[in-house]
Amino acid sequence: MMEAMSSDLIPRLWGKPPAGRRGPKPALSAAQIVEAAYFIADEQGLAAVSMARVAEAVGCSPMALYRHVKNKDELLILLADRLSAELPEPSRDLGWREGLAAWMRAQVDLALSKPWFLDLPLGASLPGPNRLAWLDLGFHYLREVALPADEKLAILGIISQYGLGEARIEVEAARLAENPYASFEQMLVTYADPERFPNLMASMATWQPAESGEVSDSDDPSAFGQRLLMAGIEAHIERHLERDAAE
Amino acid sequence: MMEAMSSDLIPRLWGKPPAGRRGPKPALSAAQIVEAAYFIADEQGLAAVSMARVAEAVGCSPMALYRHVKNKDELLILLADRLSAELPEPSRDLGWREGLAAWMRAQVDLALSKPWFLDLPLGASLPGPNRLAWLDLGFHYLREVALPADEKLAILGIISQYGLGEARIEVEAARLAENPYASFEQMLVTYADPERFPNLMASMATWQPAESGEVSDSDDPSAFGQRLLMAGIEAHIERHLERDAAE
DNA sequence: CATTAACTGTTTATAGAATACGCAGAACGA
DNA sequence: TCGTTCTGCGTATTCTATAAACAGTTAATG
Numbered sequence: 001m002m003e004a005m006s007s008d009l010i011p012r013l014w015g016k017p018p019a020g021r022r023g024p025k026p027a028l029s030a031a032q033i034v035e036a037a038y039f040i041a042d043e044q045g046l047a048a049v050s051m052a053r054v055a056e057a058v059g060c061s062p063m064a065l066y067r068h069v070k071n072k073d074e075l076l077i078l079l080a081d082r083l084s085a086e087l088p089e090p091s092r093d094l095g096w097r098e099g100l101a102a103w104m105r106a107q108v109d110l111a112l113s114k115p116w117f118l119d120l121p122l123g124a125s126l127p128g129p130n131r132l133a134w135l136d137l138g139f140h141y142l143r144e145v146a147l148p149a150d151e152k153l154a155i156l157g158i159i160s161q162y163g164l165g166e167a168r169i170e171v172e173a174a175r176l177a178e179n180p181y182a183s184f185e186q187m188l189v190t191y192a193d194p195e196r197f198p199n200l201m202a203s204m205a206t207w208q209p210a211e212s213g214e215v216s217d218s219d220d221p222s223a224f225g226q227r228l229l230m231a232g233i234e235a236h237i238e239r240h241l242e243r244d245a246a247e
Numbered sequence: 248m249m250e251a252m253s254s255d256l257i258p259r260l261w262g263k264p265p266a267g268r269r270g271p272k273p274a275l276s277a278a279q280i281v282e283a284a285y286f287i288a289d290e291q292g293l294a295a296v297s298m299a300r301v302a303e304a305v306g307c308s309p310m311a312l313y314r315h316v317k318n319k320d321e322l323l324i325l326l327a328d329r330l331s332a333e334l335p336e337p338s339r340d341l342g343w344r345e346g347l348a349a350w351m352r353a354q355v356d357l358a359l360s361k362p363w364f365l366d367l368p369l370g371a372s373l374p375g376p377n378r379l380a381w382l383d384l385g386f387h388y389l390r391e392v393a394l395p396a397d398e399k400l401a402i403l404g405i406i407s408q409y410g411l412g413e414a415r416i417e418v419e420a421a422r423l424a425e426n427p428y429a430s431f432e433q434m435l436v437t438y439a440d441p442e443r444f445p446n447l448m449a450s451m452a453t454w455q456p457a458e459s460g461e462v463s464d465s466d467d468p469s470a471f472g473q474r475l476l477m478a479g480i481e482a483h484i485e486r487h488l489e490r491d492a493a494e
Numbered sequence: 495c496a497t498t499a500a501c502t503g504t505t506t507a508t509a510g511a512a513t514a515c516g517c518a519g520a521a522c523g524a
Numbered sequence: 525t526c527g528t529t530c531t532g533c534g535t536a537t538t539c540t541a542t543a544a545a546c547a548g549t550t551a552a553t554g
Contacts, residue, residue, distance in 0.1 A: 014438045023501025024549040051541065063542080064503050072541065123419040126434050132444055139446035149450040151471070157416065158409065158472040165408025172370040187373050191261045197379055199386035203396040224398070225405040232479030270530025271520040298512065310513080311532045319512065 009074055013081060013128040030068040033058055034078045041079065046116035049079075073121070080120040081128030086110060092140060099141030100233075101226050104163040108222060111167035118168055147240060155233060162229060166222040256321055260328060260375040277315045280305055281325045288326065293363035296326075320368070327367040328375030333357060339387060346388030347480075348473050351410040355469060358414035365415055394487060402480060409476060413469040 012030050036057040041049050051072060055062040069075045087110050090102035111117045127135065138156040145152070194201040259277050283304040288296050298319060302309040316322045334357050337349035358364045374382065385403040392399070441448040 010434055010438075021501090022499065022549090022551045024503085026502065028503085050539080052539080061504050063505080066542075067502065123415055124422070126423070129438070129443075132439065132447065136444040136447040139450050143446055143449075149454045152450060154471050155475070158412075158475060161412025161416065162405065162409055165405075165412055168370055169404060169408065175371075176373070187257055191257075191376070192379065196376075197383040199390055200379065200383040202390075203386050203399055207396045224401050228402070228405060228479035228483055229475065230479070231482040232475035232477070235478040235482065236475055268530095269520095269522045269528065271522095271532085273531065275532080297510080299510080308533050310534080313513075314531060 008070065009077065009125065012069070012074075012078060013126070015129075026068070028058065028060060028064060028068055030078065033065055033068055033075065034082050037075060037079050038082055041116050042114065046119045049076075051075075073124075076121055077125045078128070080122055080125075081130045083110075083114065083117055083120065084128070084134060085130040086114070087130075087134055089137065092137075094141065096141050096145050097230055097234075100138070100159055101230070103138055103141060104159050104166075104226065105220075105222065107160065107163040108167040108170065111164070111171055112174075115171045118164065118171060122164075145237060146244070147237060151236075151240075159229060162225060163222070166225060170221060255317065256324065256372065259316070259321075259325060260373070262376075273315070275305065275307060275311060275315055277325065280312055280315055280322065281329050284322060284326050285329050288330075288363050289361065293366045296323075298322075320371075323368055324372045325375075327369055327371075328377045330357075330361065330364055330367065331375070331381060332377040333361070334377075334381055336384065339384075341388065343388050343392050344477055344481075347385070347406055348477070350385055350388060351406050351413075351473065352467075352469065354407065354410040355414040355417065358411070358418055359421075362418045365411070365418060369411075392484060393491070394484060398483075398487075406476060409472060410469070413472060417468060 015031065033054060037049050037054050040053055040057060051065055052062045054075070055065055058065075065075070069078070088106045090099070090106060092099075094102060122131075135156065138159075139152060142152045142155070147155070188204070192201060262278060280301060284296050284301045287300055287304060298312055299309045301322070302312055305312075312322075316325070335353045337346070337353060339346075341349060369378075382403065385406075386399060389399045389402070394402070435451070439448060
């Protein structure tokens with residue numbers, strides 16, 4: 001399950017030539033294999049990515065894959081970076097606020113269009129070139145912000161994690177919406193006990209369904225959280241500037 | 248892969264009596280099965296939870312499980328709620344700031360002590376009773392905050408998702424730290440190209456490792472993000488109050 | 495050039511996974 | 525008492541990942 005690492009993972013992530021000399025020229029490559037896995041996942045979901053199916057798609061025997069990839073876990077790590085190449089890149093001509101918002105939103109959009117993005121082991125290994133490029137774009141939007149590098153990195157991590165969480169919510173909401181048995185309201189009225197969940201029930205009692213036509217965030221559920229995060233970041237920057245000025 | 252739902256999932260989540268009349272009295276129960284799965288996961292990891300092993304632990308044949316649980320996916324959903332019962336409950340006598348911080352931190356702590364928490368399908372289904380109780384506690388901390396219920400729910404969702412993200416980072420950092428091949432710095436110097444990642448490299452060039460003895464967040468990596476979120480929430484609340492006062 | 499070592503893809507084989515299907519007995523309603 | 529319904533089980537199927545040994549290919553080495 002774990003231990004998907006080998007000393008060759010990193011070279012493979014970066015597409016290093018195998019540097020091997022002797023022996024027959026490889027007819028396959030890791031990139032080819034990952035590409036095949038990518039299409040299978042895209043069309044039939046991540047669960048459909050089995051070594052046998054990938055081998056069939058690439059036109060070789062299942063065991064041939066193991067010459068180019070340590071095991072399935074490693075294949076999934078490579079696949080994760082491959083998918084990260086698909087992150088839509090927003091315009092670079094944006095201030096840090098709009099830039100970071102778009103940066104975050106791009107991740108959500110990718111997850112919505114390819115839900116298996118969220119099932120991938122994104123953090124199980126070091127970031128590959130594609131994910132690093134993504135990170136670089138984040139630093140680009142922060143280039144004129146006066147914060148130390150480690151805080152910038154932390155901020156990008158927070159935004160990214162928040163975006164992934166938001167994407168999970170949206171993807172799962174879409175899944176549940178397809179399911180007639182899974183109605184949150186129905187469940188609440190059937191089982192939720194005011195004695196057991198007093199605060200929850202009290203709050204829900206004041207729930208007001210959004211009036212139609214009202215200007216709201218309903219077209220982008222992440223907008224609310226986005227504003228919250230941006231406000232926090234802004235406050236942090238100001239605090240930092242004051243501290244600098246005081247010295 | 249999906250379709251883990253049946254019309255019986257929700258009753259099972261809530262421990263509904265089967266209400267069946269005829270036939271032999273069940274020697275097993277879903278709760279028993281979930282408990283067995285819980286101990287296996289706790290001792291040997293989530294990957295060790297197979298129907299066969301759970302059956303062995305519970306003392307029945309593998310196929311007997313299917314009388315009480317639709318399939319493995321459903322077992323995992325039940326297991327997820329079971330594990331949520333283990334969330335440490337912080338003191339209720341806290342203001343919203345400290346309360347929410349502790350609320351979030353509890354999730355991180357659970358994930359750190361039981362890393363398989365993060366591998367579970369937490370959102371793949373409706374929240375069960377234990378997760379609802381957790382949500383209720385969140386509303387408790389917000390009870391004196393003047394915000395509409397939907398915004399409170401959104402805030403709790405954001406904090407919770409952020410906490411999960413933070414937990415993922417910490418757990419994975421711990422995993423990677425065990426791995427000699429996975430050095431971020433090593434990878435950067437070996438492969439990262441200033442032409443390819445200009446902003447990233449420029450920022451990293453100014454990196455200052457924290458001076459030892461300095462007061463920092465290093466004992467709690469989530470503190471930085473926590474402050475960011477709290478600042479954003481506070482700003483939002485103030486804005487909301489002003490809006491109310493203006494009417 | 496001949497040999498050898500390293501590397502390729504393949505074949506075969508194994509162990510473990512989830513779960514469909516049908517049976518035997520138990521408990522209750524009629 | 526009879527039959528319906530429900531439980532738990534045994535058997536069998538299909539799919540996994542991957543270990544091990546093998547045969548052919550190439551390049552470095554003698």
